[in-house]
Amino acid sequence: MDEIIVQAKGITKYFPGVLANNHIDFELKKGEIHTLLGENGAGKSTLMNILDGIYHPDEGEIYIKGKKVHIQNPFDAMANSIGMIHQHFMLVDTLTVLENVALGLKSQGLYIDKKEISKQIETISKKYHFNINPYSKIWQLSVGEQQRVEIIKTLFRKAEILILDEPTAVLTPQESEDLFKILNQLLKEGKSIIFISHKLDEVMEISDRITVLRKGKVVGTVHKKDVTKGYLAKMMVGREVLFSLERKPLKRRGEVLKVKELEAYNDKGFKALKKISFSVFGGEIFGIAGISGNGQKILAQTITGLRRATRGKTILNDADITNASPKVIANKGVNYIPPDRLKVGLIPNLDTTENAILRSYDREPITKRNFIDHQKAAEYAKSLIRKFNIMVPRIDAPVKLLSGGNMQKLLLAREIAERPKLLIAVHPTRGLDVGATEFIRKQLLKERDNGLAVLLISEDLDEILMVSDRIGVIYEGQIMKVINIEDAERNKIGLLMAGVNSPKN
Amino acid sequence: MLLFEKRETVSTKLKAAIPLVSVFLGLVTGAIAILFTRTNPIIVYQALVKGAFGSVYTFSETLVAAIPLILISAGLIVAFRMNFWNIGAYGQYIIGAIFGSFFALNMPATMSRPLLLTIICLAGFLGGALWGLIPAALKAFWEVNEVITTLLLNYVALYILKYLMYGPWRNPESHGFPLSKPFELNAQLPRLLPRTRIHFGIILGIIAVIIVYIIIKKTKFGYEIRVIGENKRAARYAGINITKNIFIAMAISGGLAGLAGLAQLSGVIHMLQIEINPGYGYTAIVVAWLASLNPIIAMLISVAFGGLEAGGYQIQMAIRVPFGIVGTIESAVLFFLLGGEILKKYRIKLRRNIL
Ligand SMILES: Nc1ncnc2c1ncn2[C@@H]1O[C@H](COP(=O)(O)OP(=O)(O)O)[C@@H](O)[C@H]1O
Ligand SMILES: [Mg+2]
Numbered sequence: 129m130d131e132i133i134v135q136a137k138g139i140t141k142y143f144p145g146v147l148a149n150n151h152i153d154f155e156l157k158k159g160e161i162h163t164l165l166g167e168n169g170a171g172k173s174t175l176m177n178i179l180d181g182i183y184h185p186d187e188g189e190i191y192i193k194g195k196k197v198h199i200q201n202p203f204d205a206m207a208n209s210i211g212m213i214h215q216h217f218m219l220v221d222t223l224t225v226l227e228n229v230a231l232g233l234k235s236q237g238l239y240i241d242k243k244e245i246s247k248q249i250e251t252i253s254k255k256y257h258f259n260i261n262p263y264s265k266i267w268q269l270s271v272g273e274q275q276r277v278e279i280i281k282t283l284f285r286k287a288e289i290l291i292l293d294e295p296t297a298v299l300t301p302q303e304s305e306d307l308f309k310i311l312n313q314l315l316k317e318g319k320s321i322i323f324i325s326h327k328l329d330e331v332m333e334i335s336d337r338i339t340v341l342r343k344g345k346v347v348g349t350v351h352k353k354d355v356t357k358g359y360l361a362k363m364m365v366g367r368e369v370l371f372s373l374e375r376k377p378l379k380r381r382g383e384v385l386k387v388k389e390l391e392a393y394n395d396k397g398f399k400a401l402k403k404i405s406f407s408v409f410g411g412e413i414f415g416i417a418g419i420s421g422n423g424q425k426i427l428a429q430t431i432t433g434l435r436r437a438t439r440g441k442t443i444l445n446d447a448d449i450t451n452a453s454p455k456v457i458a459n460k461g462v463n464y465i466p467p468d469r470l471k472v473g474l475i476p477n478l479d480t481t482e483n484a485i486l487r488s489y490d491r492e493p494i495t496k497r498n499f500i501d502h503q504k505a506a507e508y509a510k511s512l513i514r515k516f517n518i519m520v521p522r523i524d525a526p527v528k529l530l531s532g533g534n535m536q537k538l539l540l541a542r543e544i545a546e547r548p549k550l551l552i553a554v555h556p557t558r559g560l561d562v563g564a565t566e567f568i569r570k571q572l573l574k575e576r577d578n579g580l581a582v583l584l585i586s587e588d589l590d591e592i593l594m595v596s597d598r599i600g601v602i603y604e605g606q607i608m609k610v611i612n613i614e615d616a617e618r619n620k621i622g623l624l625m626a627g628v629n630s631p632k633n
Numbered sequence: 634m635l636l637f638e639k640r641e642t643v644s645t646k647l648k649a650a651i652p653l654v655s656v657f658l659g660l661v662t663g664a665i666a667i668l669f670t671r672t673n674p675i676i677v678y679q680a681l682v683k684g685a686f687g688s689v690y691t692f693s694e695t696l697v698a699a700i701p702l703i704l705i706s707a708g709l710i711v712a713f714r715m716n717f718w719n720i721g722a723y724g725q726y727i728i729g730a731i732f733g734s735f736f737a738l739n740m741p742a743t744m745s746r747p748l749l750l751t752i753i754c755l756a757g758f759l760g761g762a763l764w765g766l767i768p769a770a771l772k773a774f775w776e777v778n779e780v781i782t783t784l785l786l787n788y789v790a791l792y793i794l795k796y797l798m799y800g801p802w803r804n805p806e807s808h809g810f811p812l813s814k815p816f817e818l819n820a821q822l823p824r825l826l827p828r829t830r831i832h833f834g835i836i837l838g839i840i841a842v843i844i845v846y847i848i849i850k851k852t853k854f855g856y857e858i859r860v861i862g863e864n865k866r867a868a869r870y871a872g873i874n875i876t877k878n879i880f881i882a883m884a885i886s887g888g889l890a891g892l893a894g895l896a897q898l899s900g901v902i903h904m905l906q907i908e909i910n911p912g913y914g915y916t917a918i919v920v921a922w923l924a925s926l927n928p929i930i931a932m933l934i935s936v937a938f939g940g941l942e943a944g945g946y947q948i949q950m951a952i953r954v955p956f957g958i959v960g961t962i963e964s965a966v967l968f969f970l971l972g973g974e975i976l977k978k979y980r981i982k983l984r985r986n987i988l
Binding site for chain 2 (some may be wrong): 143144145182432448453455456458464466471475479482485486487489490495499500502526528
């Protein structure tokens with residue numbers, strides 16, 4: 129039972145300016161579930177991508193079942209029975225499950241034996257209760273189902289060693305439980321699993337052993353039974369961590385945002401918001417909890433004018449802003465932290481200054497008579513950097529070189545500096561490490577105390593519970609229920625997120 | 634075995650090296666082509682340099698060839714910064730030349746020269762701008778890919794020119810040749826130096842470069858097109874009017890190409906004909922990219938490419954190496970430049986296959 133199936137010795141990997149993996153030793157025993165724990169940027173994905181042949185180590189050796197191997201690409205990894213489920217799925221949206229499974233199969237030539245593959249997919253699907261139709265298109269599947277397709281892909285290729293890179297980041301608590309059941313069944317069949325996460329609760333639930341990474345180095349490997357959550361947190365962050373935030377009592381002011389029976393369609397042409405109604409008041413954080421893909425993103429886009437409402441109204445301080453242009457809405461005092469920092473909120477290749485002025489570039493003092501005053505712009509950027517303590521390599525470095533936490537600080541600083549009446553924040557801490565997460569949440573609370581109305585949309589239920597004053601649970605484009613924080617129970621919200629309860633406002 | 638690894642950042646050294654290496658490899662490719670003509674490439678290149686920069690006269694010819702490149706590349710830089718792939722400077726150049734010619738050919742020979750020149754320059758700019766606005770509108774309203782529209786409009790422009798030259802605008806005294814009447818003196822841009830063909834277009838070019846530089850570096854519009862070019866979704870998020878900016882950028886881009894076409898007629902050719910060198914519209918694309926979309930560097934590179942062309946004529950006459958070598962070198966440079974884009978996205982490592 130104690131056979132070592134994967135052994136990595138002294139793995140070192142440099143990226144320009146970063147030592148992502150620094151002489152890492154790691155081993156996986158047959159039949160165990162070994163968790164890699166670490167903050168964002170600790171080097172977990174890098175190490176696993178090396179095992180999967182996507183990156184190549186600058187130093188170090190890898191042994192599979194005692195034999196030294198050189199994994200050049202994912203085909204080699206597969207040949208060594210390694211299958212990886214990436215943080216970002218590697219699926220082609222417009223193809224079917226079957227076609228995705230068949231993609232890149234070496235045994236298949238020009239002709240694909242669909243019947244045979246479909247039969248095998250169904251066998252796997254039945255065995256693990258996946259409930260996946262081989263002929264569904266990927267885009268028709270929920271995120272949880274897509275993840276199961278990824279698992280099918282690896283099992284189809286006869287993987288013995290499964291690597292799951294932050295698989296629960298995209299799942300609801302219930303879906304996570306289902307995934308853990310699947311993992312346990314896989315273990316029983318003799319598979320070995322590397323599980324990556326930075327969520328301590330689930331790490332304590334599922335792991336046999338835990339290896340903690342910090343800044344590219346191994347802090348230590350421990351048996352789960354020997355440690356506590358607090359101990360792991362300290363290993364991971366390098367200091368004591370608070371699991372809750374101090375909150376001042378609620379001082380609620382007047383209604384700032386009123387959303388009335390709002391409807392909108394998503395890019396696929398389906399109705400994503402169905403007569404959704406709620407209000408946000410000054411001085412409170414209204415949290416929207418829900419599984420991704422239930423209309424959260426569409427809601428934020430519709431309020432901020434980036435998407436057309438086909439019905440209903442959004443009213444800001446008694447003014448109708450339904451379907452006004454994004455600029456008008458922003459000028460009226462709605463600021464927005466979008467879910468994808470690098471795709472929407474920031475311009476990755478432009479520098480800190482150019483990103484800092486995105487909201488204010490067209491007014492004085494930065495612009496006078498159509499000319500941009502670069503000195504004023506730089507001063508403005510520096511003031512944001514100082515106020516939020518943003519770490520930049522150089523002020524003229526492209527923002528894509530900032531760490532996720534610092535990018536998000538820049539984005540938040542820019543939006544708050546506009547002195548909005550309503551701040552919409554979507555997944556404001558997604559992918560951030562503990563320190564940056566704490567900072568962002570504290571800032572949201574501080575603005576709330578100053579009387580700002582905050583609409584917080586997040587998939588992280590802990591976050592919602594930690595900072596919100598009221599919680600609306602969204603399911604299939606409707607608010608299932610609005611709950612005051614004093615009455616909020618985790619389990620009940622979890623069920624509402626899964627659509628259990630008759631919809632009512 | 635070659636290993637490809639995605640990379641996030643590109644060092645400034647690599648960024649500077651890619652154009653230099655591309656030019657070098659372009660010259661090597663040219664050398665190989667020259668070998669096929671059974672000539673020594675070193676001798677040809679020496680003759681090329683001498684033919685471009687060897688005497689006051691040859692250098693003046695280099696500058697004459699550089700003028701359209703300077704004007705067009707300055708305009709292309711505005712569009713390219715917005716990620717709008719204007720491949721249509723060729724057509725915009727032709728339409729600009731036609732618009733300008735209309736006034737040059739129809740206004741009385743007695744009209745004051747500065748006034749007529751102002752009119753034809755404006756008309757040239759306007760013609761190119763209008764031709765550039767067609768793909769701009771198609772893109773802004775219906776998301777039609779501008780690479781295709783700008784490219785196809787080049788052919789449309791060429792056939793309009795052919796129609797005019799074989800039809801209504803042909804000079805009855807040209808013995809059937811597709812030529813217009815010659816421009817009167819008041820429609821000719823002044824020559825700046827005696828015994829050379831350097832004309833006032835070079836001043837227009839320098840002014841255009843300065844204006845474009847100021848526009849892209851100092852103005853709100855320059856910032857907005859940068860944001861649109863880098864991240865359209867961020868632009869929409871910030872409330873930038875994308876449609877308006879596409880229109881303005883393409884009016885400038887097409888307008889300068891049109892002005893270049895007109896300046897070539899009014900400054901060098903002095904009549905409308907079928908061959909008015911619209912190929913500068915393609916060469917300017919290479920110039921703009923080699924300059925990393927900096928208009929001042931583009932002006933210097935235009936002179937180098939002007940030299941390539943002037944020198945090309947010289948080697949054809951002096952050592953009978955075909956002028957096509959120049960086109961070979963230019964396209965090879967573009968080819969290597971585009972290849973260099975891969976280096977910006979991937980780190981490539983050589984490794985012996987040990988498995
Ligand atoms: N392709 C890459 N190019 C440059 N830097 C990278 C690349 N991939 C990861 N990094 C850097 O390496 C470090 C470790 O990243 P990663 O392994 O993704 O961390 P984790 O998965 O633990 O969050 C980070 O600082 C990250 O910015
Ligand atoms: Mg990762």
